[in-house]
Amino acid sequence: METPSEDNPFLNINPINILSDIYLEIKNTEIIEYKNEQYKIKAKINSNNLTSLVGEIIIFNSDVDIELLINSNGFVKKIYIFGKVQPKDSIQTIREIKFNNWNKKLIWIEP
Numbered sequence: 173m174e175t176p177s178e179d180n181p182f183l184n185i186n187p188i189n190i191l192s193d194i195y196l197e198i199k200n201t202e203i204i205e206y207k208n209e210q211y212k213i214k215a216k217i218n219s220n221n222l223t224s225l226v227g228e229i230i231i232f233n234s235d236v237d238i239e240l241l242i243n244s245n246g247f248v249k250k251i252y253i254f255g256k257v258q259p260k261d262s263i264q265t266i267r268e269i270k271f272n273n274w275n276k277k278l279i280w281i282e283p
Contacts, residue, residue: 187271190224191248197221198238209244219257225269226257247271 198215205212219234237254253267 191271193221193224194238194240194251204239210249211240211242211244213240213242214238215240222253222257225251225253226267229258231256231259231261 194217198217201213201215203211204214215238216235217238219230219236220232222236223230234256236257239250239252239254240248241250241252242248248271250271251269253269255261255263255265257265257267
């Protein structure tokens, strides 16, 4: 599915603010793996806290499973969001958000 550019939730993104919001709101965190100097952390987050990543049209007040991949330097490499966050999602929906090039200017490349 392609997102129209005007609906692109990453247009004016600040990854530091997004990640700090996620860190403040996750619950039931568990380190499920440490491999290749990277932690895989499983957690839950309320869907209301994901609008900066998926847009404003969400299923309100739904607990959503997420995984964060964090390298040994503390940089988040990926976030996976599982299941229904928006009304047209299925329970098999998986969103992958990659964070690359820390400390460099943000550039949006269409998928």
